[in-house]
Amino acid sequence: MFRITARVPRKALAIGTPTAWGATVLAYQLTCPLAQREGVCARVVSGALLLAVGAGLLLHTRRTLLRELRQARTVAGAAQSVLLRPPPARVDGVRIAAAQLSADRGARVGGDLYEVVATEHGLRVLIGDVRGHGIGALGTVAAVLGSFREAAHDEPELGGVLRRLDRALARHLGERGAHDDSAEDFVTALLLEITPDGEITALNCGHPWPFLLCDGGVEPLARADPLPPVGPFPLPGDLTPERCGVFLPGDVLVLHTDGVEDARDPAGRFFPLRATLAALADRLPAAPETTLRLLFSALLRHTRGRPADDVALVVLRNDRARVTCGPLAAQASDQGGAAPGTRPAAG
Known part of the structure; x- marks a missing residue:
């Protein structure tokens, strides 16, 4: 009343x-x-x-x-703060920091999404980018995030999670109706799974590959060609995840949306993401919150505070204990392999 x-x-x-x-x-x-x-x-x-x-x-x-x-x-x-809730600061020994920035000036709403969930299958991470930005993208963000938060626990395989996301998006777009132009939306999505021993597998649907910061260097997590974005095309029958190496203690993963790499300064030059990360790699081990803040500061300086697209960043740092000794290490050494918690030698 x-x-x-x-x-x-x-x-x-x-x-x-x-x-x-x-x-x-x-x-x-x-x-x-x-x-x-x-x-x-x-x-x-x-x-x-x-x-x-x-x-x-x-x-x-x-x-x-x-x-x-x-x-x-x-x-x-308020709606987005509920949908795109901040991830926990630490999950399963991995420290996390994440944030997004909308391209709409004065708005807090964007079309980028992310989530980190600890499951019995390992740590599962989603980062994605809905076509378009602003208030109109919130419905698609809600459909994708809601599906992922359930499927991440229910599906034993990463491919099953992706299929659930695809079905949820198809239902959402179908409910909006063919008369709505925004019903042709699609989502680029990257799914990561990090097992307790640090093995990383991924399914990439049209999204930029993350960067791995380790030993003072910066490398893309993988170089394989991604699948098409979720939505406009049927998923292939074989959804075998890409093996992306090992996430060792002290390593840092930086996940980003394409609004970061595509950001331009007034002269039209792209944001030098890899060079910026290389400078930050020399400061490791820095807190993920520090890495996130420095990245956003560099991006806003580059664009003069006016990014043309939504931006999202997720920083993961492995704070798990390193295992380098004991019977397993000796056994791996005898067999010519790498001990758990150590990176295999190159070549």
Whole structure:
């Protein structure tokens, strides 16, 4: 009841104020003797009155629109904070920091998404990018994230998780209807699985590969060609995940959306993501929050604070204990292999 009564005065004020001003002008024209005269003085007074009323109406309309825009942004920001909730600071021995930045100035809503979930199958990570940005992308973000949060626990294989995401997106777009142009949306998505011993497998659907920071160097996690984005094309029958090596203690994974690499400065130069990460790799082991803050600061300096696309970053640092000794290490050495918790020698 309180909400209903609180809205009535505001709506009445929004309608009643312009009506009162219009009635004032009409009453002046009909009843004031000065308005009936043909002299210059009468015309100046009438014109000044009309100008004042017109300016008042414009200011009133502007305030009303700004108030509604602020309310819409507040509601959209609250909705996204529920959908794109911050990941836990530490999951299964892996420290995490993540954030997104919308391309809409003054808005907190974007089309990028991410999630990190600890499951019995390992640590599973999703990062994706919905076509478009702003409030219109929230529905697709909700459909994909909701499906992933369930499938990550239910599906023993990473391919099963991806198929669940594909079905959820198809249902969501089908419900929006073919008459809606945004029903042709698609999502680029990267699924990672990190096992307790650090083995990384991935399924990549049109998304940029993450970068691995280790031993002072920076390398793409993989170089294989990705699958098509989720949505416009059927998934292939074989969804064997790509083996991407080992995530060792002290290593850092930086996942990003294409808004990072595609960001340009006023001269049209792309953001040097790999060079920026190489500079940050010399500072390891830095906290993921520090790495995230430095990356966003460098990106905003490059774009003069005006990125053209939504941006999302997820930083993972392996804080698990390193295992380098004991019977397993000796056995691996005798067999010419690498001990658990150590990186296999190159070549």
